[in-house]
Amino acid sequence: MTEASNFASSYDLVVIGGGPAGLAAAALASRAGASTVLFDENPDIGGQIYRGITSTPIKSHAVLGEDYWAGAALAAEAKASGALIVTGATVWSLDPSRLVGVSVAGKARMIQAQRVIIATGSLERPFPLPGWTLPGVMTAGAAQTALKAHGLVPDGRVLLAGCGPLLWLLAAQLLRAGTKIEAILDTTPRSNWLRALPHLPDFLLSSYWSKGLALLREVKAKVPVIPIQRLSAHGEGKLQHVEYRSSGKDYRRRVDMLLLHQGVVPNVNLASAAGVAHRWNERQLCLEPVLDVDFGSSVPGIAVAGDGAGIAGGAAAAERGRIAAIAAVHALRPSASVPDPQSVRQRLQREELGRGFLDTLYRPADAFRLPEGETIVCRCEEVTAKQIHDMTAMGCEGPNQMKAFLRCGMGPCQGRLCGLTVTELIAAGRHARPADVGYYRLRPPVKPITLAELASLPISEAERKAVER
Amino acid sequence: MFKRLDEAASIVAIEVDGKTVRARSGDTVAAAMLAGGIDHCRTTPVSGAPRAPYCLMGVCFECLVTIDGVGSRQGCLVPVRDGMRVETQQGKREVGR
Numbered sequence: 001m002t003e004a005s006n007f008a009s010s011y012d013l014v015v016i017g018g019g020p021a022g023l024a025a026a027a028l029a030s031r032a033g034a035s036t037v038l039f040d041e042n043p044d045i046g047g048q049i050y051r052g053i054t055s056t057p058i059k060s061h062a063v064l065g066e067d068y069w070a071g072a073a074l075a076a077e078a079k080a081s082g083a084l085i086v087t088g089a090t091v092w093s094l095d096p097s098r099l100v101g102v103s104v105a106g107k108a109r110m111i112q113a114q115r116v117i118i119a120t121g122s123l124e125r126p127f128p129l130p131g132w133t134l135p136g137v138m139t140a141g142a143a144q145t146a147l148k149a150h151g152l153v154p155d156g157r158v159l160l161a162g163c164g165p166l167l168w169l170l171a172a173q174l175l176r177a178g179t180k181i182e183a184i185l186d187t188t189p190r191s192n193w194l195r196a197l198p199h200l201p202d203f204l205l206s207s208y209w210s211k212g213l214a215l216l217r218e219v220k221a222k223v224p225v226i227p228i229q230r231l232s233a234h235g236e237g238k239l240q241h242v243e244y245r246s247s248g249k250d251y252r253r254r255v256d257m258l259l260l261h262q263g264v265v266p267n268v269n270l271a272s273a274a275g276v277a278h279r280w281n282e283r284q285l286c287l288e289p290v291l292d293v294d295f296g297s298s299v300p301g302i303a304v305a306g307d308g309a310g311i312a313g314g315a316a317a318a319e320r321g322r323i324a325a326i327a328a329v330h331a332l333r334p335s336a337s338v339p340d341p342q343s344v345r346q347r348l349q350r351e352e353l354g355r356g357f358l359d360t361l362y363r364p365a366d367a368f369r370l371p372e373g374e375t376i377v378c379r380c381e382e383v384t385a386k387q388i389h390d391m392t393a394m395g396c397e398g399p400n401q402m403k404a405f406l407r408c409g410m411g412p413c414q415g416r417l418c419g420l421t422v423t424e425l426i427a428a429g430r431h432a433r434p435a436d437v438g439y440y441r442l443r444p445p446v447k448p449i450t451l452a453e454l455a456s457l458p459i460s461e462a463e464r465k466a467v468e469r
Numbered sequence: 470m471f472k473r474l475d476e477a478a479s480i481v482a483i484e485v486d487g488k489t490v491r492a493r494s495g496d497t498v499a500a501a502m503l504a505g506g507i508d509h510c511r512t513t514p515v516s517g518a519p520r521a522p523y524c525l526m527g528v529c530f531e532c533l534v535t536i537d538g539v540g541s542r543q544g545c546l547v548p549v550r551d552g553m554r555v556e557t558q559q560g561k562r563e564v565g566r
Contacts, residue, residue: 041527041546042526042527042546043495043497043546043547043548048526055495057474057475057478057493057495058474058475088546088548090546123524123526123528124524133518133520133523135470135508135509135519135520135521136470136508138521138522138523138524138525139523139524139525141524141525141526142522142523142524142525142526145525145526146471146503146525149497149500150473150493150495150496150500150504151474151475151478151493152472152473152474152500152503152504153471153472153474154470154471155470155471155472156470177474178474237508237509237519238508238509238519238521256470257470267528379520379523379529379531380513380530381515382513382515382516382518411530412530412533412541413528413529413530416528416529417523417524417528417529450539
């Protein structure tokens, strides 16, 4: 295991996140001669898409599918490139001068980077519904992680609910692993189909088309799919049943596990805290960084690649990582040889084709994004939708004021899960646009660290004298 | 809540609230707890409600546990080690751990 004391004090390139974008970027830059370190906070590289790619206990390629195993080549390429790859490494600070604060095994270090590529990927869009905090309710992505990294499958009566490609992929993977799924509660609003139609021609040209159709067929042959318009989870201390509305009728169903999903959104916390400008994407209903054609951000020397730059999937993420890395190498070592950026851009364009259709079709319904009443919004501080509605009515203008009034977003997750919900709820209450309401103002440390970790930072003679006097 | 597809892996033993839980080498603490039938990782500081891992990717902090005496560790990011002592976290982290 690499220890913090082994790090150099500076690197040409620091890559944060070991998913497809980070792995591709680190491999390319290191091959081109840039001193490169990649940090990932998980126990293994691969990010979430290729989670557990070098260590998964799932040996049958059929269970997770060939798209998953494509990650093995990427991981091998990064490992062979000479880049220093450090797992179990939490980056908790990044400032506009590209000073990176990172902790490994309880020891912290500050590292100066000439260039930084943030490749922190995406997270699942919040799915706040009554009872979503009960044990037994988790995200589809969590179940997928349990399967990929640990060979675990949900036990008992399993329900999936939501919309989006990942939900169908997880369903197929669980079925192939032998899990029985009681039903899929499909939250896709019917009206989305009409809006998505204009995007259909591009979608038919994309790789998603045939893959998506095959997945739908595979799942629908084995699992009933029920369109729903309302959903709540219930139980004493853990999930025991769900209630849902389908075609105007209410149903109640006993269940042991409920897996929720309504798409993924960029994980903006680190980039935001580093001062990177963001904007509201109305089609995907999320914040995304403002980037140039090389994925460079508003902060010089800091790029954001992968799904963190806007949702486009794993294959696109790798191409984005390569484009960002080529730009970094150009800036650091203009004479180094790198792949032709034009061909990478063309591959990226092909991968991004079809997103318009998916984003429009699977745009989650208001009913599953804008909760009401006693539904918990901020899971950490147990702040309810009603409290946020009431504070907005009293004149609370944005998420940062909401923190002061309700401690909303002030728990250990630092607003990661409730951020989008809070912004959208306040916008709805104020009849304003989410872009005008804004988002939590994030600042380092973006992950909690202990005082002991901070105290482990090396101290220079000048710093020691400054406090000894 | 979860079961293992493959039981034939190298096994380590961790202790959760004094009870021995067998885990696969390569598990995280949160995965080992889910597979071990432990139905929650922590209780909340506000109402004392039980919470279990929600995202398993380091985002939600619902899997906070005390590991070898250090509180508020994200169970989904820490790999198990033979003999590791894990305690479910009751409410907020206490001073001194």
